[in-house]
């Protein structure tokens with residue numbers, strides 16, 4: 001029996017490690033943000049991200065074993081994100097996981113980062129229990145800094161992509177607007193904070209493709225409209241109107257996401273919905289999903305904030321389920337900036 005699986009996530013800028021038990025319960029998770037390293041550049045710099053993973057990862061593994069009161073040979077398997085992501089970042093996690101797995105002679109399991117986000121709401125810990133199981137179909141909206149997609153999750157390892165963004169991800173639209181407005185980095189959470197104090201009807205932003213009867217999304221028009229508007233404003237005007245600007249811009253993103261979610265539920269007739277990925281931390285989106293779900297009589301789950309943004313626990317759960325289904329990876333496994341076609345059905 002698996003006593004504990006060690007999970008490693010280094011696909012972007014957060015370094016994260018976690019221990020899960022054989023039932024997918026998170027025993028402990030430790031993460032190290034790199035926000036301070038990337039803030040001067042206004043965005044994630046891949047080479048700096050990779051460099052800092054190499055600084056933090058082994059320290060985090062040492063710390064988590066100490067805190068858990070275990071030795072390296074008390075680990076029975078290692079799960080690690082292998083795609084999609086920044087290659088300079090993925091390499092650090094993969095090479096570390098391979099070296100540990102080989103020296104400890106335990107299974108290595110490569111995990112697609114997006115599968116991690118899909119299973120994140122099904123994690124368990126002392127404070128959180130999912131409200132429905134992974135054994136019944138659900139519609140998953142996965143919205144992060146690099147991806148925005150809607151999946152029909154039939155059952156484990158059976159994920160069909162119903163629609164995706166044609167251009168930018170929702171998180172990218174949040175981050176760029178925050179940057180253009182001079183709020184700082186990372187933009188999403190700062191736009192969220194200002195939006196709480198603003199009027200969502202103060203400014204008119206486009207909602208691309210909202211009426212099209214398909215599940216494709218687009219956020220680049222919104223981003224460009226934001227840029228055009230901000231270019232006409234003085235710094236003083238931007239500051240004075242920051243709350244209203246953020247509330248109106250955020251509302252456009254929320255309206256698009258809710259419209260597509262609504263269409264996905266109508267098309268699939270599935271009554272269970274999951275919202276996951278960094279943007280699911282957005283307080284306006286969480287409120288809008290709650291209101292929409294009550295109107296439509298849909299059960300929904302959004303993971304706690306620590307499991308919304310990038311984290312190793314979700315990689316551990318996806319890895320554990322693969323291992324329990326007999327899937328492990330070879331030591332020749334490498335990183336990839338994109339998912340493989342075989343990872344998801346179109």
Ligand code: KG4
Pocket residue numbers: 012143144145146147170171172174175186187188189192277278279280281282283308309310
């Ligand atoms: O899942 P994640 O941590 O990393 C990726 O896989 O991309 O998502 C990061 C994204 C960033 O774009 C960040 O700005 C956004 O999630 N985000 C938010 C909020 N918290 C994080 N966007 C809007 N509101 C938030 N509260």
Ligand code: ZN
Pocket residue numbers: 113117144145277278309310
């Ligand atoms: Zn992510």
